[in-house]
Amino acid sequence: MDSNDGFDAATKMETPLKEYFDASTWARIHASLQGSLTKRGAGNEGTRQFLDLVLLKAESGIPWSDLPLxxxxxxxxxxxxxxxxxxxxxxxxxxxxxxxxxxxxLLEQLVRNHMIFRRSRKFRSEILKAS
Known part of the structure:
Protein backbone atom coordinates (compact mmCIF):
# COMPACT_ATOMS: atom_id res chain seq x y z
CA MET A 1 0.00 0.00 0.00
CA ASP A 2 1.38 3.38 -1.01
CA SER A 3 1.98 5.80 1.87
CA ASN A 4 0.65 8.65 -0.30
CA ASP A 5 -2.79 7.13 -0.85
CA GLY A 6 -4.46 9.82 1.30
CA PHE A 7 -5.67 7.52 4.07
CA ASP A 8 -5.01 8.75 7.58
CA ALA A 9 -5.57 6.08 10.22
CA ALA A 10 -6.68 8.70 12.76
CA THR A 11 -9.45 10.06 10.54
CA LYS A 12 -11.95 7.83 8.79
CA MET A 13 -12.78 8.57 5.19
CA GLU A 14 -16.11 10.26 4.68
CA THR A 15 -18.08 8.22 2.17
CA PRO A 16 -21.40 8.92 0.50
CA LEU A 17 -24.23 7.67 2.67
CA LYS A 18 -27.14 5.55 1.61
CA GLU A 19 -30.29 7.66 1.51
CA TYR A 20 -33.08 5.83 3.28
CA PHE A 21 -35.96 8.05 2.11
CA ASP A 22 -37.41 9.40 -1.08
CA ALA A 23 -38.14 13.13 -1.34
CA SER A 24 -41.77 12.92 -0.19
CA THR A 25 -40.94 10.84 2.91
CA TRP A 26 -38.09 13.20 3.78
CA ALA A 27 -40.45 16.19 3.41
CA ARG A 28 -42.85 14.59 5.93
CA ILE A 29 -40.01 13.83 8.35
CA HIS A 30 -38.63 17.35 8.03
CA ALA A 31 -42.09 18.81 8.63
CA SER A 32 -42.49 16.64 11.75
CA LEU A 33 -39.31 18.19 13.16
CA GLN A 34 -40.34 21.81 12.78
CA GLY A 35 -42.27 22.11 16.03
CA SER A 36 -39.91 20.21 18.29
CA LEU A 37 -36.50 21.35 17.14
CA THR A 38 -36.78 25.05 16.44
CA LYS A 39 -34.21 25.85 19.12
CA ARG A 40 -31.78 23.24 17.77
CA GLY A 41 -31.96 24.18 14.08
CA ALA A 42 -33.94 21.37 12.45
CA GLY A 43 -33.89 23.10 9.10
CA ASN A 44 -30.23 22.57 8.27
CA GLU A 45 -28.96 20.21 5.58
CA GLY A 46 -27.14 18.16 8.21
CA THR A 47 -30.38 16.82 9.66
CA ARG A 48 -30.92 14.41 6.78
CA GLN A 49 -27.30 13.25 6.92
CA PHE A 50 -27.67 12.78 10.68
CA LEU A 51 -30.76 10.63 10.19
CA ASP A 52 -29.03 8.61 7.46
CA LEU A 53 -26.08 7.98 9.82
CA VAL A 54 -28.40 6.87 12.63
CA LEU A 55 -30.15 4.49 10.24
CA LEU A 56 -26.81 3.17 8.98
CA LYS A 57 -25.94 2.35 12.59
CA ALA A 58 -29.35 0.76 13.14
CA GLU A 59 -29.24 -1.28 9.93
CA SER A 60 -25.66 -2.51 10.20
CA GLY A 61 -25.49 -2.96 13.97
CA ILE A 62 -22.00 -1.46 14.00
CA PRO A 63 -20.80 0.44 17.05
CA TRP A 64 -21.18 4.23 16.94
CA SER A 65 -17.39 4.46 16.73
CA ASP A 66 -17.37 2.62 13.39
CA LEU A 67 -19.54 5.13 11.55
CA PRO A 68 -17.69 6.55 8.52
CA LEU A 69 -16.79 9.87 10.17
CA LEU A 106 -34.84 -0.23 12.44
CA LEU A 107 -34.98 3.23 13.98
CA GLU A 108 -37.70 2.25 16.45
CA GLN A 109 -35.63 -0.73 17.60
CA LEU A 110 -32.48 1.41 18.01
CA VAL A 111 -34.34 4.06 20.03
CA ARG A 112 -36.02 1.43 22.21
CA ASN A 113 -32.72 -0.34 22.91
CA HIS A 114 -31.05 2.95 23.75
CA MET A 115 -33.82 3.88 26.18
CA ILE A 116 -33.55 0.49 27.89
CA PHE A 117 -29.77 0.86 28.17
CA ARG A 118 -30.07 4.37 29.64
CA ARG A 119 -32.68 3.24 32.20
CA SER A 120 -30.61 0.24 33.28
CA ARG A 121 -27.52 2.43 33.58
CA LYS A 122 -29.42 4.94 35.74
CA PHE A 123 -30.79 2.10 37.89
CA ARG A 124 -27.28 0.63 38.41
CA SER A 125 -26.02 4.09 39.37
CA GLU A 126 -28.79 4.53 41.96
CA ILE A 127 -28.05 1.12 43.50
CA LEU A 128 -24.34 1.96 43.80
CA LYS A 129 -25.15 5.27 45.48
CA ALA A 130 -27.40 3.53 48.01
CA SER A 131 -24.77 0.99 49.05
Missing amino acids: SHSKIHNVYVRFCRWTDDGVWPPVLEAMSEAPEAQR
Whole structure:
Protein backbone atom coordinates (compact mmCIF):
# COMPACT_ATOMS: atom_id res chain seq x y z
CA MET A 1 0.00 0.00 0.00
CA ASP A 2 1.38 3.38 -1.01
CA SER A 3 1.98 5.80 1.87
CA ASN A 4 0.65 8.65 -0.30
CA ASP A 5 -2.79 7.13 -0.85
CA GLY A 6 -4.46 9.82 1.30
CA PHE A 7 -5.67 7.52 4.07
CA ASP A 8 -5.01 8.75 7.58
CA ALA A 9 -5.57 6.08 10.22
CA ALA A 10 -6.68 8.70 12.76
CA THR A 11 -9.45 10.06 10.54
CA LYS A 12 -11.95 7.83 8.79
CA MET A 13 -12.78 8.57 5.19
CA GLU A 14 -16.11 10.26 4.68
CA THR A 15 -18.08 8.22 2.17
CA PRO A 16 -21.40 8.92 0.50
CA LEU A 17 -24.23 7.67 2.67
CA LYS A 18 -27.14 5.55 1.61
CA GLU A 19 -30.29 7.66 1.51
CA TYR A 20 -33.08 5.83 3.28
CA PHE A 21 -35.96 8.05 2.11
CA ASP A 22 -37.41 9.40 -1.08
CA ALA A 23 -38.14 13.13 -1.34
CA SER A 24 -41.77 12.92 -0.19
CA THR A 25 -40.94 10.84 2.91
CA TRP A 26 -38.09 13.20 3.78
CA ALA A 27 -40.45 16.19 3.41
CA ARG A 28 -42.85 14.59 5.93
CA ILE A 29 -40.01 13.83 8.35
CA HIS A 30 -38.63 17.35 8.03
CA ALA A 31 -42.09 18.81 8.63
CA SER A 32 -42.49 16.64 11.75
CA LEU A 33 -39.31 18.19 13.16
CA GLN A 34 -40.34 21.81 12.78
CA GLY A 35 -42.27 22.11 16.03
CA SER A 36 -39.91 20.21 18.29
CA LEU A 37 -36.50 21.35 17.14
CA THR A 38 -36.78 25.05 16.44
CA LYS A 39 -34.21 25.85 19.12
CA ARG A 40 -31.78 23.24 17.77
CA GLY A 41 -31.96 24.18 14.08
CA ALA A 42 -33.94 21.37 12.45
CA GLY A 43 -33.89 23.10 9.10
CA ASN A 44 -30.23 22.57 8.27
CA GLU A 45 -28.96 20.21 5.58
CA GLY A 46 -27.14 18.16 8.21
CA THR A 47 -30.38 16.82 9.66
CA ARG A 48 -30.92 14.41 6.78
CA GLN A 49 -27.30 13.25 6.92
CA PHE A 50 -27.67 12.78 10.68
CA LEU A 51 -30.76 10.63 10.19
CA ASP A 52 -29.03 8.61 7.46
CA LEU A 53 -26.08 7.98 9.82
CA VAL A 54 -28.40 6.87 12.63
CA LEU A 55 -30.15 4.49 10.24
CA LEU A 56 -26.81 3.17 8.98
CA LYS A 57 -25.94 2.35 12.59
CA ALA A 58 -29.35 0.76 13.14
CA GLU A 59 -29.24 -1.28 9.93
CA SER A 60 -25.66 -2.51 10.20
CA GLY A 61 -25.49 -2.96 13.97
CA ILE A 62 -22.00 -1.46 14.00
CA PRO A 63 -20.80 0.44 17.05
CA TRP A 64 -21.18 4.23 16.94
CA SER A 65 -17.39 4.46 16.73
CA ASP A 66 -17.37 2.62 13.39
CA LEU A 67 -19.54 5.13 11.55
CA PRO A 68 -17.69 6.55 8.52
CA LEU A 69 -16.79 9.87 10.17
CA SER A 70 -13.99 11.42 12.18
CA HIS A 71 -14.10 10.76 15.92
CA SER A 72 -15.40 14.23 16.83
CA LYS A 73 -18.23 14.02 14.33
CA ILE A 74 -19.21 10.55 15.58
CA HIS A 75 -19.46 11.99 19.07
CA ASN A 76 -21.71 14.78 17.78
CA VAL A 77 -24.01 12.25 16.06
CA TYR A 78 -24.24 10.15 19.23
CA VAL A 79 -24.93 13.17 21.46
CA ARG A 80 -27.61 14.43 19.07
CA PHE A 81 -29.20 10.97 18.99
CA CYS A 82 -29.27 10.93 22.82
CA ARG A 83 -30.75 14.43 22.99
CA TRP A 84 -33.47 13.54 20.50
CA THR A 85 -34.25 10.48 22.62
CA ASP A 86 -34.35 12.48 25.86
CA ASP A 87 -36.38 15.31 24.27
CA GLY A 88 -38.99 12.93 22.79
CA VAL A 89 -38.23 13.89 19.19
CA TRP A 90 -38.27 10.37 17.76
CA PRO A 91 -42.02 9.51 18.01
CA PRO A 92 -43.17 12.11 15.42
CA VAL A 93 -40.22 11.19 13.19
CA LEU A 94 -41.19 7.52 13.37
CA GLU A 95 -44.78 8.38 12.52
CA ALA A 96 -43.63 10.42 9.53
CA MET A 97 -41.62 7.41 8.31
CA SER A 98 -44.73 5.30 7.74
CA GLU A 99 -44.01 4.92 4.00
CA ALA A 100 -40.53 3.55 4.77
CA PRO A 101 -41.51 0.66 7.08
CA GLU A 102 -38.10 -1.07 7.16
CA ALA A 103 -36.27 2.13 8.12
CA GLN A 104 -39.04 2.89 10.62
CA ARG A 105 -38.64 -0.54 12.24
CA LEU A 106 -34.84 -0.23 12.44
CA LEU A 107 -34.98 3.23 13.98
CA GLU A 108 -37.70 2.25 16.45
CA GLN A 109 -35.63 -0.73 17.60
CA LEU A 110 -32.48 1.41 18.01
CA VAL A 111 -34.34 4.06 20.03
CA ARG A 112 -36.02 1.43 22.21
CA ASN A 113 -32.72 -0.34 22.91
CA HIS A 114 -31.05 2.95 23.75
CA MET A 115 -33.82 3.88 26.18
CA ILE A 116 -33.55 0.49 27.89
CA PHE A 117 -29.77 0.86 28.17
CA ARG A 118 -30.07 4.37 29.64
CA ARG A 119 -32.68 3.24 32.20
CA SER A 120 -30.61 0.24 33.28
CA ARG A 121 -27.52 2.43 33.58
CA LYS A 122 -29.42 4.94 35.74
CA PHE A 123 -30.79 2.10 37.89
CA ARG A 124 -27.28 0.63 38.41
CA SER A 125 -26.02 4.09 39.37
CA GLU A 126 -28.79 4.53 41.96
CA ILE A 127 -28.05 1.12 43.50
CA LEU A 128 -24.34 1.96 43.80
CA LYS A 129 -25.15 5.27 45.48
CA ALA A 130 -27.40 3.53 48.01
CA SER A 131 -24.77 0.99 49.05
